[in-house]
Amino acid sequence: xxxxxxxxxxxxxxxxxxxxxxxxxxxxxxxxxxxxxxxxxxxxxxxxxxxxxxxxxxxxxxxxxxxxxxxxxxxxxxxxxxxxxxxxxxxxxxxxxxxxxxxxxxxxxxxxxxxxxxxxxxxxxxxxxxxxxxxxxxxxxxxx
Numbered sequence: 196x197x198x199x200x201x202x203x204x205x206x207x208x209x210x211x212x213x214x215x216x217x218x219x220x221x222x223x224x225x226x227x228x229x230x231x232x233x234x235x236x237x238x239x240x241x242x243x244x245x246x247x248x249x250x251x252x253x254x255x256x257x258x259x260x261x262x263x264x265x266x267x268x269x270x271x272x273x274x275x276x277x278x279x280x281x282x283x284x285x286x287x288x289x290x291x292x293x294x295x296x297x298x299x300x301x302x303x304x305x306x307x308x309x310x311x312x313x314x315x316x317x318x319x320x321x322x323x324x325x326x327x328x329x330x331x332x333x334x335x336x337x338x339x
Contacts, residue, residue, distance in 0.1 A: 199272030202228075202249045204296035209254050212303060216256060221311060224255040231270075256307070264310045268299055276302075278310045 206226050213223050225241040231250030239253065240246050253267040265277040274293050279285035293299050 197271050200270055202252050202270055205268050205299040206252050208296050208300035221256050221258045227253040258311050280310055
């Protein structure tokens with residue numbers, strides 16, 4: 196697989212943002228690493244030193260109201276994004292153009308704002324009394 200993105204730098208983008216996410220009340224799981232040199236099925240590792248040839252990293256963030264975000268970045272320059280904001284607002288996206296750690300950080304910022312609101316989950320009462328989030332479905336259009 197081509198190495199379009201330095202995954203160590205991308206992980207640093209996660210670590211840089213993690214304290215703010217946690218201060219907003221979100222739960223951030225340890226970054227996972229997949230070793231491209233490991234035999235199939237490859238195990239996900241949370242200890243970077245156990246991975247000799249990283250080909251992806253993953254970050255999983257969860258919040259109140261069952262909102263969750265999972266982003267997996269591949270060294271080839273694309274990412275898979277899985278999210279759930281509510282029962283009516285969930286999905287899976289393929290993001291094709293992640294060419295740098297900076298671009299990955301921007302992707303994370305966009306995803307976090309979309310799923311958890313600009314400063315964490317901010318539910319508002321919807322028309323039928325259910326919780327909805329202030330961000331709308333169109334905000335993911337920037338990712339494709």
